[in-house]
Amino acid sequence: xxxxxxxxxxxxxxxxxxxxxxxxxxxxxxxxxxxRQPEFLxxxxxxxRFSSGRPVGIEITHAGDAVLFLRSGPRSFERNxxxxxxxxxxxxxxxxxxKILGGxxxxxxxxxxxxxxxxxLTARGITSFEISRDGRTLLVPLSGKLYLVDRSTSAxxxxxxxxxxxxxxxxxxxxxxVACVRDNExxxxxxxxxxxxxxxxxxxxxxxxxxxxxxxAEFVAxxxxxxxxxxxxxxxxxxxVYEEANTxxxxxxxxxxxxxxxxxxxxxxxxxxxxxxxxxxLGVVPAAGGETKWLDWDRNEFPYLARVxxxxxxxxxxxxxxxxxxxxxxxxxxxxxxxxxxxxxxxDPAWVNLDGEMPRWRxxxxxxxxSSERTGHWQLELRHRDGSVARVLTTPELxxxxxxxxxxxxxxxxxxxxxxPTQTQIFRVSLEKVAPPVQVTSEPGVASQTVSEESGVTVxxxxxxxxxxxxxxxxxxxxxxGELKSVAEKPAFEPSVELxxxxxxxxxxxxxxxxxDYQPGKHYPVIVSVYAGPGPQMVVAARSRYLLDGWLANQxxxxxxxxxxxxxxxxxxxxxxxxxxxxxxxxxxxxxxLQGLGQKYSEMDLTxxxxxGWSFGGYFTAMAVMQRPDVFHAGVSGAPVTDWxxxxxxxxxxxxxxxxxxxxxxxxxxxxESAHELRRPFLLIHxxxxxxxxxxxxxxxxxxxFHAGREFNFLPLAGKTHVVADPPxxxxxxxxxxxxxxxxxxxxx
Numbered sequence: 001x002x003x004x005x006x007x008x009x010x011x012x013x014x015x016x017x018x019x020x021x022x023x024x025x026x027x028x029x030x031x032x033x034x035x036r037q038p039e040f041l042x043x044x045x046x047x048x049r050f051s052s053g054r055p056v057g058i059e060i061t062h063a064g065d066a067v068l069f070l071r072s073g074p075r076s077f078e079r080n081x082x083x084x085x086x087x088x089x090x091x092x093x094x095x096x097x098x099k100i101l102g103g104x105x106x107x108x109x110x111x112x113x114x115x116x117x118x119x120x121l122t123a124r125g126i127t128s129f130e131i132s133r134d135g136r137t138l139l140v141p142l143s144g145k146l147y148l149v150d151r152s153t154s155a156x157x158x159x160x161x162x163x164x165x166x167x168x169x170x171x172x173x174x175x176x177x178v179a180c181v182r183d184n185e186x187x188x189x190x191x192x193x194x195x196x197x198x199x200x201x202x203x204x205x206x207x208x209x210x211x212x213x214x215x216x217a218e219f220v221a222x223x224x225x226x227x228x229x230x231x232x233x234x235x236x237x238x239x240x241v242y243e244e245a246n247t248x249x250x251x252x253x254x255x256x257x258x259x260x261x262x263x264x265x266x267x268x269x270x271x272x273x274x275x276x277x278x279x280x281x282l283g284v285v286p287a288a289g290g291e292t293k294w295l296d297w298d299r300n301e302f303p304y305l306a307r308v309x310x311x312x313x314x315x316x317x318x319x320x321x322x323x324x325x326x327x328x329x330x331x332x333x334x335x336x337x338x339x340x341x342x343x344x345x346x347x348d349p350a351w352v353n354l355d356g357e358m359p360r361w362r363x364x365x366x367x368x369x370x371s372s373e374r375t376g377h378w379q380l381e382l383r384h385r386d387g388s389v390a391r392v393l394t395t396p397e398l399x400x401x402x403x404x405x406x407x408x409x410x411x412x413x414x415x416x417x418x419x420x421p422t423q424t425q426i427f428r429v430s431l432e433k434v435a436p437p438v439q440v441t442s443e444p445g446v447a448s449q450t451v452s453e454e455s456g457v458t459v460x461x462x463x464x465x466x467x468x469x470x471x472x473x474x475x476x477x478x479x480x481x482g483e484l485k486s487v488a489e490k491p492a493f494e495p496s497v498e499l500x501x502x503x504x505x506x507x508x509x510x511x512x513x514x515x516x517d518y519q520p521g522k523h524y525p526v527i528v529s530v531y532a533g534p535g536p537q538m539v540v541a542a543r544s545r546y547l548l549d550g551w552l553a554n555q556x557x558x559x560x561x562x563x564x565x566x567x568x569x570x571x572x573x574x575x576x577x578x579x580x581x582x583x584x585x586x587x588x589x590x591x592x593x594l595q596g597l598g599q600k601y602s603e604m605d606l607t608x609x610x611x612x613g614w615s616f617g618g619y620f621t622a623m624a625v626m627q628r629p630d631v632f633h634a635g636v637s638g639a640p641v642t643d644w645x646x647x648x649x650x651x652x653x654x655x656x657x658x659x660x661x662x663x664x665x666x667x668x669x670x671x672x673e674s675a676h677e678l679r680r681p682f683l684l685i686h687x688x689x690x691x692x693x694x695x696x697x698x699x700x701x702x703x704x705x706f707h708a709g710r711e712f713n714f715l716p717l718a719g720k721t722h723v724v725a726d727p728p729x730x731x732x733x734x735x736x737x738x739x740x741x742x743x744x745x746x747x748x749x
Contacts, residue, residue, distance in 0.1 A: 031739040040492055040551050041734050045727035046075045048123075050547060053488030055082070055471055057128065061135040064455020066151075067473055067484065068094070068138070070126060074489045077725075078125035081140065083151070086457055086473060089482035095149045097125035097142060100156055106143040132175035137191070139178060141169050146178065148191060159189050161201050167216065168229060172237035173312070177287060179231065179240060181215040184208035186231055186242055188287055204240065204285045205292065211248040211269065218245040218278040220271060220650040223692065225306050225354060235312045239284055239335060241295070243305065246279040255689055259718040268691055273645050273652040273666075274659035280305050282318065284335045295338045297331060304650065306354055313365035317343065319358075325351045325654045330359065330370075330387065343387030346372060350576040351654045356402050359383070362431070363408045363453070369393075369431075371400065376572045380415060382431060393429050398437055401569060405451025405458070406431075407476065414440070414449050414458075421569040422499055422509055423541045424448065426460070443467075446542045459484065463542045465497050495550025499541060502562075502596030506574070509539045510593050512601065513549045513559040515748075524558040525608035525745035528594060528632070530624075532564065532586045533616030534578060534655060539563045548734065552612075555738050556748045558604055560597055564589025578655055580662060582644070582669040583623045590624065591631050607633075608745045612737060614638035615693060615722065618685075619671060622701070625682055626674040634681040634744035636737050639690055639722055642671040642697040675704035681744045683713040685733070687720030713740070 044050065053074040060067050067084040081095040097106060106124055129149075130139040138149040144165035148157045159178060169180035171191075179188045185208045187201045205214035215231040222228055231242035247269040254265035271277045281299065283292040295318075302320035306328065310316045316335050321328045327347045331340040346352050353373060360369040367390060370381045378400040382390040394400045394415065401416040401424060411432040418425035426440040426447050441447040445464030452458070456476025463469040471484040496514045501507040515524070529549050531538050538545075538561040549559040565577035565585045577585045598606040611632045613621045618640030625635035641647050644666050645659055656665040667673055682705075686698035698714070705712050715736065717729060724730060 028739065031742050032735070034555075034742055035735055035738050036554050036556075037492065037551060038735065041731045042727075043489060043491065044548065044551070044734075045730035047489050048077060048725065050488055050491060050544065052076055054469065054486045055484040058450050058459050058471070058484070059129070059131055060450060060452040060455070060457050060459065061131055062133060062452065062454050063135050064452050064457035064475075065135070067457070067459055068129070068131060069484060070123075070129070071485075071487070072123065072125070074487050077123050079123050079127060081126050081129055081138070081149070084473060084482070084484055086475070086481055089473075091485060094138065094151065094154055095126060095140060095147075095156065100126075100140065100142055100147055100149075130169070130171055132171050132191075133173055134175055137171075137175065139169055139171055141166055141180075146180065146189075159191070159201075161187070161189070163187060163201060163203075168231075170229075170231075170233065172233050172287065173235055174237040177237065179204075179215075179233065179287070181213075181230065184210075184213040184216065186215040186240065186285070188240075202289055204287070204289060205242065205283075211246065211250075213245050213247075214283075215242045216245060217243065218247070218280060219269070220277065220648055221305070223648060224650040225304070226356075227305075227307065229308075232308050232310050233287075234310055234316075234335070235314075238287055240287055241282055241284045241308060241310065241316060241335065243308075244281050244283060249276040250278055251275050253694065255691060255694070257719055258688055258716070266691075270691075270694070271649045273647060273649055273656070275649070277303055277323075277649055279303075282308070282333075293335065293338060295333050295335070295340075297329075297340060302327075302329060307357065307359075309357065309359060309361070311361045311365075313363060314361035314368070315365075317359060319354075321352065323649075323653065324657065325650070328352050344370065344383070346374060348373065348572075348576075350579040358403070360403060360406065362406075369403060369406070369413065371403070373572050380413065380429065391434070393431070394427075394437065398427060399569060404449045406453055407451060407456045408453050409456060410476070414451055416448065420444075421537070421563070421567075422539050444541050446540055463544065465499070465541050465543050468543065491547055491550075493550065493554070495543065495546040495553070497543065497546045497550070499539060500597075500600070502600060503592055506570075508589060508593040508596065509563045510597055511539045511546065511549075511561045512597065513546050513553045515553045515556060515558070516550075517554075518603075520603065522603060523605040523749045524556065524603055525610065525741075525748070526594070526598075526604050526606065527552060527557045527559045527741060527745075528590065528609065528611040528624075529559050529561045530590065530611055530613040530620050531615075531617040532562075532566070532590060532613070532620040533582070534566050534575065535568065537563050537567050537569065551734070552738060552741075555742060557610075557741065557745070558601075560594065560604075562590050562593030562597075564593060580656060580665040582655065583620070583627070584668070586620065587624060587627060590620075591628060594631065605749070606631075610634040610636070610741045610745050612636040612638075612741075616641070618693075622671045622682070622684075623674060625680045626671070626677045629677075629680045632680065634741065636683045636685065636740060638685045639687065639693045640671065640684070640697060640701070641693050642701040644669055646694065646697060646700075671701055672704045675701060675710065676708040678705060678708070678710040678712065681711075681713075681740075683715065683737070683740050685715045685717065687717040687722065687724060689719050690722045692722040 055069040057070040070079040072079045084091045140147045146159040163182035166180035186204045189201045217230040250269040253270045256265035282295040285292045304321040307319035315332045329345045330343045333340045355371045377396045380393045398417040404414040413429045424446045428438040448461045450459045458474045473481040498512045553559045618637040621635045621637040624632045
C-alpha cells in the first residue's frame with residue numbers, strides 16, 4: 001500500500017486522537033509561562049544547536065602548507081571556504097557562495113537533498129570541496145554547478161556542462177579531470193582546458209534509467225554502510241571503477257505531504273527488511289571513453305558491496321558481505337581481466353561490523369592495515385600483501401575504536417582508543433617496530449585527529465566536560481602552530497554534568513545532569529534522555545552532548561542517560577547482546593541503571609520518571625512506557641520505528657536477522673505488539689516527510705493505540721524529515737516537550 005493512501009485512510013484516527021487527549025488552551029498557558037530560559041531554545045535553534053560557526057570539513061594539503069575548512073557565521077547555515085596558513089598561523093577567506101553565485105539563490109535537486117539527508121547535512125552554501133593533488137586548485141560544487149577555485153588568487157571558473165546537476169564530483173589523482181554523476185550517468189571534464197569547446201563534458205556510461213544508476217551509492221550503502229561514493233578513480237587517472245545499482249525490483253514507497261494535498265507524493269525505492277535490495281555490480285571504464293569491463297563476484301552469496309579501495313601503488317580491492325552480515329570477504333580484483341583473489345575473510349555468528357575505510361594500504365603497496373573483532377575485542381593489524389597477518393598492533397587494553405590516520409614518513413598510525421568507554425583518547429602506534437603504543441592525549445574527554453599522510457601536519461580536536469571544542473594545528477614535530485578559529489556562540493549556561501557508574505559488574509556508565517538551581521534536600525522528577533540502540537553512545541565526556549539535557553534539567557528535572565548493552569567500546573559480547581531482540585537487554589539495562597542512580601542519589605524521585613528519545617530512542621521510549629509503566633510514568637517518542645519490518649534491510653537484518661527466518665525477533669521487538677499495554681501519558685512526534693523512518697511507523701502506532709482504546713497525544717510535523725533543523729520548529733518542538741513533562745511529572749518538591 002502506498003504511504004499516502006495510508007495517511008488518507010488514517011487521517012480520521014489522527015484527528016480523533018489529538019482531539020481526544022489535547023489539553024484546553026487555558027490549561028496550556030500556565031505551562032508555557034512556566035518554561036524557563038526560553039531564550040536558550042531561541043539561541044539553540046538559530047545556532048543550529050551551537051554548531052554554526054565551528055570549522056568543519058577539514059582538509060590538509062598534501063604539502064602540509066595549509067589547512068582548509070568550511071565555516072558559517074554563528075547564526076547562519078551558509079558555509080564559506082577558509083584557509084589556515086601553517087607557516088604563519090593566519091587564516092583567510094578563499095571562497096564564498098555569495099561571490100561564486102553572484103548573489104543568486106542556491107538551488108538543490110531532489111537527489112541532492114536526499115543525499116544530504118543521508119549525510120545528516122543541514123548546511124547551505126559551500127558544503128563540500130576537494131583539493132587537487134598539487135594543492136593549487138579547489139573543486140567546489142554549488143547550486144547544481146561545478147566550480148574551480150584557484151588557491152593563490154581565489155579566481156573562480158565554472159566547469160562547462162550540458163547535462164543535469166552534478167553529484168559527488170572528484171578530481172582525478174593527477175588533477176587534470178573531474179568526474180561526477182549527472183542524470184544517473186558518469187561524466188568527466190578536462191580541468192586544464194575547461195573554457196575550450198573541445199573540453200566539453202564526456203559521458204562515460206550509458207543506459208541509465210530512473211531505476212538503473214551509474215556511479216551512485218545505493219540507499220543502504222549511504223544510510224547504513226557509511227559509503228557515500230559510487231565511483232572511484234584509478235591511481236594513474238586512466239580508469240574509473242563504478243557501481244551500477246538496479247532498483248527495479250526494490251519496493252517503491254511514497255511520501256505525501258498531508259498539508260499540501262495538491263502535490264503528488266514523492267516516490268522512493270526503499271528496501272524494507274526481508275524484501276529486495278538493489279542489485280549492485282562493478283564496472284571499469286576508461287576515463288577517455290570506451291566499453292565497460294564488468295567485474296564480478298558471487299553476488300548471490302555476497303549482495304552487499306561495503307567498500308571499494310583503490311590507492312596509490314596498491315591493487316583494487318573490494319569488501320563484500322552476505323545478506324545476514326555474518327560473513328565478509330576482501331577480494332583483490334584485476335581491473336583488466338576481472339579476475340579476483342581472496343585476501344581475507346571475517347565471520348561472526350551474530351554480525352560483522354564495518355570499520356571506516358578499511359583496508360588502508362601503506363604507500364609502498366606491500367602491506368595494509370586491517371581491523372578485526374574475531375578475538376572478542378577490536379584490534380588493529382598489519383597485514384602482508386597477500387592478506388596474511390604480519391603483526392597485531394594494538395592490545396585489548398588499548399580498546400581500539402578506529403583509525404584516525406597514518407604518518408608514512410614516521411611509520412606510525414594514529415588510533416582512537418582508551419580503556420574508559422566514555423572517553424576517546426589518541427594513541428600513536430608504530431607500524432614497523434614492536435613497541436607499546438604512546439598515548440598522545442590525556443585530558444578526560446573526547447579527542448580526534450585529521451592527519452596529513454605526507455607532511456605529518458595534524459589537526460587535533462579535543463573537548464571535555466569543562467572545555468569546549470578546540471581544533472589545534474600541529475606540525476610533525478609536535479609543535480602547536482595555532483587554532484582554527486571558531487565563531488560559534490556559547491550558551492547562556494553550562495550544563496551541570498556528572499559521569500558515574502552504577503550497579504554490580506558489569507557496571508553501567510551513566511550521566512546525571514542537574515538543574516542550575518539545584519538544592520540538596522529537594523526531590524526532583526527524573527527524565528531519561530535515551531537512545532539505547534546500537535552505534536551511538538549517550539554517556540560521553542563532552543559538554544556539547546548535554547546542552548539540551550541541561551536546558552531540560554533547568555525546567556526542574558534531573559536528566560539522566562545510561563549506556564547499556566548494545567553500545568560500542570565495551571567488547572564484542574556486550575555489543576552483541578541485542579542480537580535477535582532489540583528491547584530485552586536494553587530495557588533491562590536502562591531500568592537497572594535508573595534504579596541504581598535512584599539508590600545512589602536520594603534527590604531523584606523515581607515515582608515521577610519521564611523518558612524521551614528520537615529515532616531508535618523514540619522506539620525505545622515507546623517500548624519503555626508500554627512494557628514498564630511501573631518504572632516510566634510518561635514518555636515523549638520522536639520518529640520511532642514501530643514495526644521493524646518497515647525499516648531498511650542492512651540495519652534491521654544485521655541485528656534481527658531476516659523476518660522470513662526469524663519472525664519471533666521482529667515480534668518481540670515490535671512496538672505494535674505492546675500498544676495495548678499503554679497506560680501512561682504518551683506524546684508521539686513524527687515528521688510527515690521522513691524518508692529514513694517513514695511516517696507510516698507513527699500512523700500504524702496511532703491506529704493500534706486507537707483500536708486498543710488507549711489515550712495518547714500525537715504531534716505530526718508537517719513536511720519535516722528525520723532531521724528537524726529549521727529554527728521555528730526546533731524552538732517550538734522542545735518548548736512543547738518541556739511543557740509536556742511539566743504537566744505529567746509536576747515540579748520539584
